[in-house]
Amino acid sequence: MAAVVRLDRVRHTFPGVVALDDVELTAPPGRLTALLGPSGCGKTTLLRVVAGHLRPAAGRVLIDGRDATALPPERRDIGMVFQSYALFPHLTVAGNVAFGLRMRRLPRETVRRRVGEALDLVGLADQASRRPHELSGGQRQRVALARAVTIRPAVLLLDEPLSSLDARLAVQMRGELRRVQRETGLTAILVTHDQEEALELADEIAILDRGRVVQHGAPQEVFRAPATRWVAGFLGYENVLDLPGKGPVAVRPEHLGVLRPGDEAPGDAHVVEGTVADVRFRGTGYTITFRTAEGRTLVAVSPDDGLAPGAPARLYVPLSRAVGLDGRPT
Structure with a gap:
């Protein structure tokens, strides 16, 4: 039993x-x-x-x-x-x-x-x-x-x-x-x-x-x-950033979106601008390391390699995918 x-x-x-x-x-x-x-x-x-x-x-x-x-x-x-x-x-x-x-x-x-x-x-x-x-x-x-x-x-x-x-x-x-x-x-x-x-x-x-x-x-x-x-970091929520009105949030790389020139972000998303630091092939897609204008490093996953290191780029954060961290202990 x-x-x-x-x-x-x-x-x-x-x-x-x-x-x-x-x-x-x-x-x-x-x-x-x-x-x-x-x-x-x-x-x-x-x-x-x-x-x-x-x-x-x-x-x-x-x-x-x-x-x-x-x-x-x-x-x-x-x-x-x-x-x-x-x-x-x-x-x-x-x-x-x-x-x-x-x-x-x-x-x-x-x-x-x-x-x-x-x-x-x-x-x-x-x-x-x-x-x-x-x-x-x-x-x-x-x-x-x-x-x-x-x-x-x-x-x-x-x-x-x-x-x-x-x-x-x-x-x-x-x-x-x-x-x-x-x-x-x-x-x-x-x-x-x-x-x-x-x-x-x-x-x-x-x-x-x-x-x-x-x-x-x-x-x-x-x-x-x-x-x-x-726990958020251990479970792969690698990206931590501050969103206006929401404070610090954690986001997994696969939940960040990459915007091409002329692309519009979804209505519930926050857009981050910066520069591509690195692009690496990972079998099913590419891991893109992105550096914001404030010097913060973010990691996203993209299905193609249309971005090159040094190129300007925009990422968007779907608010529904962001985990609030305000006040949570380390």
Whole structure:
């Protein structure tokens, strides 16, 4: 049965470093919560505290209402998928998936049935007799996922599970991971540094900075209304400028428009004049670095390269795309 996970004022330190600073966080039952943030922000430490690999210096970890703070990992009813797969090379695919069940001394028939169900779930029923070295990276990660879910844990913890895969395979595996989580109904907590991965997979996102949860909510809510200037910058709102009557606002590069000579800006837009500083090809278009008359640098994305460095240009800011920052902390 899916469980709720709650961290109650959790604090953890390493020598000279506060890794988690009074963290309050709830991961709702049956939903996937992503922990997102830059390297060193505390997200992996938080996951290890939930797993029981680290005991916090202060605060509590509650799983389904039970205080699990002092419980060892094996008594927390948790399944875990690692970045490195952590498969046993001498065991077959079926043997790896069965490992946790055999450690629990379940009947042989129960083990056989659950392994079969888990391999069907991840699409590897025909690979049961193979060894890990005979599989692709994506297949090995699916074996690791099957092993974690076959014990039917209350909570599934995912530690950067797709970061070792190439970009195309990682995108494919996102769909597999989301499908498995939804079909099993497991409560899941995912650690990732990849914003696109978090936005695509998560029901909820918690953004961490310097050991604190600085924003927590639905992906659309977090992305469209960053709570602080730091969160706005982290989520790609690279451009900060002052608009008359609105104060400081943040705008993503793809939301800035480029005006050609003679073009009219949309009625709800603010126009900025300046000079093109740089133009770079990015596959689907061009990144244009623009310097305003006041010396501010802005970055826009354009589908063509009709502008050259040194040329005068105009950008427009759709007011509906501008996120107000007035009074928000950094």
